[in-house]
Amino acid sequence: MIANYDVVVVGGGAAGFFTAINLAELYPHLKIAILERGKEVLSKVRISGGGRCNVTHACFIPNELAKFYPRGEKELKGPFHQFCSGDTIEWFEKHGVALKIEEDGRMFPVTDSSQTIIDCFLNTAKKLKIEVLTGQSVQELFKSDTYWKVTTNQGTFKCGKLILSTGSNPKIWDMLQEFGHTIVSPVPSLxxxxxxxxxxxxxxxxxxxxxxxxxxxxxxxxxxxxxxxxxxxxxxxxxxxxxxxxxxxxxxxxxxxxxxxxxxxxxxxxxxxxxxxxxxxxxxxxxxxxxxxxxxxxxxxxxxxxxxxxxxxxxxxxxxxxxxxxxxxxxxxxxxxxxxxxFKEEFVTAGGIDLKEINFKTMESKLFSNLYFSGEILNIDAITGGFNFQNAWTGGFVIAKNFEV
Incomplete structure (x- = not known):
């Protein structure tokens, strides 16, 4: 049996949830599903910043913020003009999460607990009727002229638009390579x-x-x-x-x-x-x-x-x-x-989808229509300090803001 959705987001991490939530808020009529391969969602959020979740960094000038990204500096300038650190603060405050700035510029929830961010995402997704399905290991991706089909170990999902937010997942990279996308081989970055x-x-x-x-x-x-x-x-x-x-x-x-x-x-x-x-x-x-x-x-x-x-x-x-x-x-x-x-428990890699193959005005694939990417699946990474999460928030917002329904 095939489950039909308007949008399927593969990856139940920070980038996946943020993208799905922004889409659902802008387009309430969309039927959206998040597919997560693990038993739990947002596991990386839980351990980030020593369990406090380093949400973003207090650098509010887009071109200056982009300088913290060894890979992605040039490409992120445009997206950061659409959604920067200040917008992140406003977004979380609007969703009931106050952030604070520490001396080194890192920003955390005032609760000093990553659970605050997790609860925000889970509660908002539930309110917006976004379906969150765990234990969904993707086995195959299929593209027709009018739809995408995602086959997992638990079922088949058909959608008009597919968003991949799977982070550094070699299996997904291999599938995309078979589709013709260029993958820059991953190496440790931090x-x-x-x-x-x-x-x-x-x-x-x-x-x-x-x-x-x-x-x-x-x-x-x-x-x-x-x-x-x-x-x-x-x-x-x-x-x-x-x-x-x-x-x-x-x-x-x-x-x-x-x-x-x-x-x-x-x-x-x-x-x-x-x-x-x-x-x-x-x-x-x-x-x-x-x-x-x-x-x-x-x-x-x-x-x-x-x-x-x-x-x-x-x-x-x-x-x-x-x-x-x-x-x-x-x-x-x-x-x-x-x-x-x-470095601590934070394993960051350099590598992923070649940035030349992405339209950074929309975060859509230049090779396939209705295929979008957000987060560390791309060849983008940053130093420690909240910058990798900011990339996730920005990518998710840009996808939603420029979505063609």
Missing amino acids: FTFNIKDNRIKDLMGVSTALASVKVKGTKLKATGPLLITHWGMSGPAILRVSAWGARELFDKKYQFVLQVNWLNDLDFDTVLEDLKEIKEENAKRLVNKFCPFDFPKRLWESILTASGITTTTKWADVSKKQLADLAQQLTQAEFQVNGKST
């Missing part, structure tokens, strides 16, 4: 660096407010807070490099040299001259007791050791070579990276 080095061996939990990092021999670099972990390095600076260098680092098999400037933009020569002055002015003081930089004490002591300076050394006794080594360790420290680790 990860931390595995480093075994005596300089950071016992510094787990130590962080710096502002460091600059660069992958040696490439153009990959970033600036921001850096966190030392028991497996290596993490923090915003590392995650930015991992995002923008996703494919390049994959090709390197995650084996490369990371250059770290613990003083951000200060160069070797400048720091060396500063150290010479510090030596003269603090001759009688112990080097390890007087750190002239805004550093955690443990990190300073580790850098001194790496420079051949003992804890009992006075500034007056530091040699020219030791000063040069210290300036080197502060501004040009090199660490061998051997592998990566997933």
Whole structure:
């Protein structure tokens, strides 16, 4: 038996629900179904932001917001002019969810609970009579001149318009590839660096407010807070490099040299001259007791050791070579990276449907009419901070706003 709908949304995640809800609100007469392969819907929403759900980011200028997307920056500028972060705040407030801005710009529900977002979506979908069907693993997609047919392990669904919001689902990508869509092969996009080095061996939990990092021999670099972990390095600076260098680092098999400037933009020569002055002015003081930089004490002591300076050394006794080594360790420290680790529980990939095959005014396929995409099924990804969800909200809104009924 075939179930007939006006619209079928495949994927019961954030992008799928947001798209379906906006469609149902704009066109109440549409019969809409959401098909989710798992037993539960919105599972990624539940764990995002440590269970608080990082809904969006407080960046309200479309062109500036687009800069947070290593893949999709150019394409998202138009959609963000249709629906940006400010529109997201207004949408959720209209649906009974107040958001708050944290110091780093991330935005969460004031309840600090992802369940608030889940309840909002489920209750709104129920009110709008959107059918939510779980345990629906897609087996086949079929396109005729006038309709789409979706066959799952539980039945067959026929619809005039099909929306795919399945995220990084290789099975769906394979089906689309058979239809003729180009799939950019997925690689990890948000990860931390595995480093075994005596300089950071016992510094787990130590962080710096502002460091600059660069992958040696490439153009990959970033600036921001850096966190030392028991497996290596993490923090915003590392995650930015991992995002923008996703494919390049994959090709390197995650084996490369990371250059770290613990003083951000200060160069070797400048720091060396500063150290010479510090030596003269603090001759009688112990080097390890007087750190002239805004550093955690443990990190300073580790850098001194790496420079051949003992804890009992006075500034007056530091040699020219030791000063040069210290300036080197502060501004040009090199660490061998051997592998990566997933960032928290958030596994983000670069890859998906080639963006050249999407009409970003409508989010419709350029190859097939009445086929739309939203969310991470596309070759779009962002750094951590609410940006991947914003892409989902924007795509869902653009589909609904420009829908031809």
